[in-house]
Amino acid sequence: MNGDEKDHFDVVIAGAGPAGGQCARDLAARGYDVVLLETEAEEEFPRQSNKSTAGTFPSMMTAFGVPDRxxxxxxxxxxxxxxxxxxxxxxxxxxxDFVAFKQWLVEDARDHGAEVRFESRVSAPITEDGEVVGVKYAGGEEVYGDVVVDATGPSAPLAKALDVSDLHRxxxxxxxxxxxxxxxxxxxxxxxxxxxxxxxxxxxxxxxxxxxxxxxxxxxxxxxxxxxxxxxxxxxxxxxxxxxxxxxxxxxxxxxxxxxxxxxxxxxxxxxxHIQMPGRLSTDNFMAVGDTVPTIDPLWGEGIHQGMESGRAAAITADHCLTLDTPDTSADRMSVYDDLWHERVAPDMQRRLLMTELLYLVPNERYDGFIRDLNRLAPETLTSASGGRFRSIARLLELGDLRYLAKIARNRLTDPYHRWNPLS
Ligand SMILES: Cc1cc2nc3c(=O)[nH]c(=O)nc-3n(C[C@H](O)[C@H](O)[C@H](O)COP(=O)(O)OP(=O)(O)OC[C@H]3O[C@@H](n4cnc5c(N)ncnc54)[C@H](O)[C@@H]3O)c2cc1C
CATH class of the missing domain: 3.30.9.100 (D-Amino Acid Oxidase; Chain A, domain 2)
Known part of the structure; x- marks a missing residue:
């Protein structure tokens, strides 16, 4: 590369977890030039990021072609x-096997043509006229992209700097x-x-x-x-x-x-x-995916499937923006990602957050009652209540739970970090 030539890709993705790995797989399979930057060294990958119990369901395996091995x-x-x-x-x-799973995501992205760079800790966005055009990584390195995706999990160095992330301790x-x-x-x-x-x-x-x-x-x-x-x-x-x-x-x-x-x-x-409603999800040339958003299901902590869904939604959006004769990656066009996230990746997030808060607020005795109710009610009640269906949730609620719901509502009114409306 000569001095004027920038290291440039269609899409730059920071973080090779389920969300970033899936985004890279999908975009590379569509023929885009993609670079995936991962902070860890390849020989020991994943080490610190080997963090998940990795329980999942056939719906995820089928949707993303995850092999049985x-x-x-x-x-x-x-x-x-x-x-x-x-x-x-x-x-x-x-x-x-979360280690094998993460390694497979990277291998498969590479097989589809993505470039994967290990020992590439992303530290900050590179901006021009206030818009992200690339990232700084591995100390002094720079790489540029038409679209940049933060998939680094809760550390979110790009999303935080671009004021997209709204994560609260x-x-x-x-x-x-x-x-x-x-x-x-x-x-x-x-x-x-x-x-x-x-x-x-x-x-x-x-x-x-x-x-x-x-x-x-x-x-x-x-x-x-x-x-x-x-x-x-x-x-x-x-x-x-x-x-x-x-x-x-x-x-x-x-x-x-x-x-x-x-x-x-x-x-x-x-x-x-983070267990909360996300803030913004995208801006000009930029999207945040997976736990950076955060996307994890608040109720049972399932984050792999949701993270991969958000990676896919980001890939669909990048395709939607770059495929035009004159690519348009303005915030307005990128907001398709926000719509996909709320409609497909994490629908019913507000209700699920309310249920989560209720579930972890009630005392131990209530848990015993909850189990008794589950054993008494129709077998599909748990699945359907977990899915946020109002009628099933109502079946599991007791009169005594009203005081916990009132407490949640009070917290919402007094705590600015709880930005979702529990009654919507
Ligand atoms: C203890 C525990 C158990 C869990 N069990 C389950 C479970 O059973 N089922 C389930 O579905 N979910 C589970 N989860 C949640 C799930 O693991 C996460 O939601 C999921 O891994 C999120 O994927 P992600 O790609 O968004 O982020 P991550 O998995 O966090 O991946 C981020 C990647 O980015 C890299 N990175 C970080 N910072 C940088 C940087 N600055 N530059 C470059 N790269 C960077 C990291 O090394 C990592 O590879 C569990 C989580 C925990 C903590």
């Missing part, structure tokens, strides 16, 4: 536990997870967790959040805890206990872990995501 364990049920009960729902699922959920062996997966006091993804609602173990056991074959499972570090967590948390202490406490007090040990080489995976 990336699945650690196909599951056939979802279990929801409360302190003294459980509800089991038959539902096919898959626990992915008060809405940040943290999670940890690691793989154990020697679990008693069919203990007499609990549901049979063979072939199950189990989520436990219990403030004693995850104050203001939830914990989980996802079976990964034999006597092994991925076990984790997550919660939002908000006022509610502070109210319920025990003095001085951090998230690692909660996971240790669960292991020490739950008989299913009596003989369980971390599998050889397993280390604790850590990560965070």
């Amino acid at each position: 990336l699945v650690e364990k196909f599951t056939d049920s979802v279990v929801v536990e409360s302190p003294n009960g459980h509800y089991k729902q038959p539902q096919p699922g898959a626990v992915l 008060a809405n940040q959920a943290i999670g940890i997870d690691y793989k154990l062996e020697g679990l008693d997966l069919d203990h007499e006091d609990y549901a049979d967790l063979h072939g199950a993804m189990m989520l436990r609602l219990d403030h004693d173990i995850a104050p203001g959040g939830y914990s989980w056991i996802f079976h990964t074959g034999g006597d092994t499972a991925k076990v984790g805890v997550c919660y939002i570090q908000n006022e509610r967590h502070e109210e319920l948390a025990r003095d001085g206990m951090r998230i690692d202490d909660y996971l240790d406490y669960w292991r020490e007090t739950d008989p299913r872990f009596a003989d369980a040990e971390p599998v050889e080489g397993a280390h604790i995976l850590r990560g965070s995501a």
